[in-house]
Amino acid sequence: MLKRNTLLTSLLAGLAAALAPALACACAVCLTGDGDPTANAFNWSVLFLMATPYAVVGSIAGWLVYSYRRAAAKRDQDHATESALHLALSEKESGR
Amino acid sequence: MAQTLTAKRLDETLVELEPKRPGFGGGEPPPGLPQTPIGNNVWLAVLVFLGAEAMFFAGLMGAYIVFRVGAAVWPPPFQPRLPVGVTGVNTIFLLASAVTIRVALRSARRGDGTQLVRWLGLTALLGAIFLAVQGYEWIELIQFGLTVSSSVYGALFYTLIGFHALHVFGALIWLMVVFALARRGHYAKNRYVGVQTCSMYWTFVVALWPALYGLVYLY
Numbered sequence: 001m002l003k004r005n006t007l008l009t010s011l012l013a014g015l016a017a018a019l020a021p022a023l024a025c026a027c028a029v030c031l032t033g034d035g036d037p038t039a040n041a042f043n044w045s046v047l048f049l050m051a052t053p054y055a056v057v058g059s060i061a062g063w064l065v066y067s068y069r070r071a072a073a074k075r076d077q078d079h080a081t082e083s084a085l086h087l088a089l090s091e092k093e094s095g096r
Numbered sequence: 097m098a099q100t101l102t103a104k105r106l107d108e109t110l111v112e113l114e115p116k117r118p119g120f121g122g123g124e125p126p127p128g129l130p131q132t133p134i135g136n137n138v139w140l141a142v143l144v145f146l147g148a149e150a151m152f153f154a155g156l157m158g159a160y161i162v163f164r165v166g167a168a169v170w171p172p173p174f175q176p177r178l179p180v181g182v183t184g185v186n187t188i189f190l191l192a193s194a195v196t197i198r199v200a201l202r203s204a205r206r207g208d209g210t211q212l213v214r215w216l217g218l219t220a221l222l223g224a225i226f227l228a229v230q231g232y233e234w235i236e237l238i239q240f241g242l243t244v245s246s247s248v249y250g251a252l253f254y255t256l257i258g259f260h261a262l263h264v265f266g267a268l269i270w271l272m273v274v275f276a277l278a279r280r281g282h283y284a285k286n287r288y289v290g291v292q293t294c295s296m297y298w299t300f301v302v303a304l305w306p307a308l309y310g311l312v313y314l315y
Contacts, residue, residue: 037165037166037167037168038162038166040165040166041161041162041163041164041165041166042162042166044161044162044165045158045159045161045162045165046158048154048157048158048161049154049155049158052150052151052154053151056147056150056151056154057147059147060143060144060147063143064135064143067135
């Protein structure tokens with residue numbers, strides 16, 4: 001309950017910042033450079049460089065999670081096959 | 097007597113502070129937990145290395161974005177125009193090489209040595225064609241006056257595209273080593289991590305190219 005409230009509060013705060021430009025542009029460098037092509041260029045570059053680590057780390061982490069789940073699924077499948085095979089080959093269980 | 101009774105009581109009334117969890121203190125590990133590592137250490141190392149390479153190129157692209165977006169006119173006046181069409185066709189060769197190396201990796205997983213050698217060779221050929229065409233285009237551009245020192249435009253172009261070409265060249269060297277080992281029958285169904293890691297690196301440099309082509313040649 002507390003975790004959901006914290007998440008909701010964070011989301012609302014972020015939304016308020018996005019909808020209130022004066023609040024969002026509190027950075028003096030970004031605000032004073034509004035309209036200047038060089039400042040605009042730096043802004044885009046900074047946004048790109050900020051997003052890249054998230055993309056890179058997220059991709060690596062995502063690939064590791066995917067590999068882990070695939071290995072776990074394969075292990076479960078192999079274990080199930082092995083158990084079934086053991087039953088089939090067991091003389092007592094197969095009724096031979 | 098009292099001491100024995102106490103000792104016996106202690107033995108009998110053992111209180112478990114925590115319930116025993118499977119996998120902790122014995123027994124089977126929890127379901128879904130793989131017994132073997134999910135990947136080779138070399139595979140993980142290459143994956144992290146590719147992350148570092150991605151950040152390196154992100155820095156170069158960030159620098160390009162600053163100059164490109166900040167410029168009123170781009171390309172700057174009196175600069176030769178880049179060969180968009182020829183490089184576009186060259187891009188197809190490089191993208192095709194990503195397909196061929198994936199097929200080679202699948203052959204390695206199957207243990208098919210003949211197919212592995214064939215597809216690795218084809219990948220190397222496509223990569224070499226890409227580099228050769230790039231080199232030829234650069235010679236043309238230098239003759240037209242676009243050099244590293246001619247302008248910021250030239251410096252950015254050769255830095256960004258040059259580093260990518262260097263990475264492709266390095267990947268090609270690696271691929272040739274893997275090709276030579278594959279010809280000698282070094283790889284098997286359960287031993288193909290060299291092919292896998294080479295494929296990862298090659299796919300990375302190929303996947304990087306459309307982003308660079310779009311940013312430098314088209315934007």
